[in-house]
Amino acid sequence: MKKVLPIIAIVLFTVNSIAQTARVQVIHNSADAAAAEVDVYINADLALDDFAFRTATPFLDLPAGVQINIGIAPGNSTDVGDVLLTVPVTLTENEKYIVVADGIVSPTGYNPAPPLSLQVFPMAREMAADPTNVDVLVHHGATDAPTVDVVETGVGAGTIVDDISYTEFQGYLELPTADYILDITDETGTVTVARYQAPLATLGLEGAALTVLASGFLDPSQNSNGPAFGLYVASPLGGALLALPSAPLSVSEFDSSGFALYPNPANERLNISATGIDLSQYSVAVTDMLGRQVSKAEISVDGIIDISNLSEGIYNLTILDNNKPVVNKKFVKN
Known part of the structure; x- marks a missing residue:
């Protein structure tokens, strides 16, 4: 079992024992699955246990005028020795800060993969x-x-x-x-x-x-x-x-940079996503590399296309608005 120093204990310790304090909010914004939950250490003490992605703390009182180490560790950590990242900070008395955890922990599976880091904004x-x-x-x-x-x-x-x-x-x-x-x-x-x-x-x-x-x-x-x-x-x-x-975006604003096919290569099903677009209003055509249409269908609400009947190879997928091409993307069928 982890030895947890709850947030309230940090606050009470700070208020009662440290003359100088600063206010700090921590936000977990690392989208890496390996960091879905993290532990946050203040110096050697566990301050936040199993802190979840897309979650924020309230503003906390932390010591000011002295260096403290903020450490990020996996959610199953046992002590401060398991931290993946340690950032030393010296807070200014009566200042307010927002600290955001961004980046990637995993060695593979992400492109690009900037490392896990803490971004600090003063004057919060x-x-x-x-x-x-x-x-x-x-x-x-x-x-x-x-x-x-x-x-x-x-x-x-x-x-x-x-x-x-x-x-x-x-x-x-x-x-x-x-x-x-x-x-x-x-x-x-x-x-x-x-x-x-x-x-x-x-x-x-x-x-x-x-x-x-x-x-x-x-x-x-x-x-x-x-x-x-x-x-x-x-x-x-x-x-x-x-x-x-x-x-929703209009069709004229639909940009291929916001359009994704995954997984790619695919085996049985292909997922289509387009930020801000209701894909169920469009159809899709699939052609082979010789330009022959091999399938055409409406896009389901969940954006899934069945490609199980296709042979292995490279194909071009075109999203259509009333038979007018909107965007094209290549994919590989395994």
């Missing part, structure tokens, strides 16, 4: 600077997503995040409390990869300070069929991250 907030606004901190934590912009199209706010790359934070956006539509575009701002609703007014978030994270994989087929890309929200109160609902 637990409430909006203006109580009539919602303050939003944006973090890019999707390992296979390129540099992107975030463009607001619902109320016409335009580009609100410009050229954010993996591991980066965008400082707080102080947004009027309204319902927004967020387009994730390439860094040129011309190709929309995904679209999300951010109903800040509908959810009654006036006065809140939130962290929005890009999380998961754009192409699960290259990443052990892991969790798909999405935008997720962390509250200062902690708990499971909230997924922002996706909004």
Whole structure:
């Protein structure tokens, strides 16, 4: 059995024994299956046991003015000797921080595979600077997503995040409390990869300070069929991250970079995913390398195509909108 130092014990110890303290929230955003649950150590003590992916702690009081070691270990760790990553930090008294765990633990199965790391953002907030606004901190934590912009199209706010790359934070956006539509575009701002609703007014978030994270994989087929890309929200109160609902893209905005086939190669079934697109509204045609159509079918709601009747070889899959080609992708049938 693990010897656990519960969070409440850390808080009580800190408040009673350490004159200087800082406030820290930790967010687990490593989409690697091997890190689905991790243990977090503060120095030699286990602070968080079986801390789950897409979960946040509340803000905690931790010692300031002295170096502490934050360690990340597998969920089945027995002591601090099992840590995979240790980051020494010295916190500033009365400062607030958000710490996000990103990256990959596994030696294979992920492409790209940046190593597990902790990203630290100082000057964090637990409430909006203006109580009539919602303050939003944006973090890019999707390992296979390129540099992107975030463009607001619902109320016409335009580009609100410009050229954010993996591991980066965008400082707080102080947004009027309204319902927004967020387009994730390439860094040129011309190709929309995904679209999300951010109903800040509908959810009654006036006065809140939130962290929005890009999380998961754009192409699960290259990443052990892991969790798909999405935008997720962390509250200062902690708990499971909230997924922002996706909004449909028009066919003209459908971009092949947001389209994935997996597994590839495949044996019996092929899964199709396209961020922000309702694939059940489209059909699919499969042709061989000589251009001969070998199958055509509607796409099921779950995006699964039966390819068990195909011979081994390389094929081209085309998504069709009323028989108009939208995007093409090659796959291998084993």
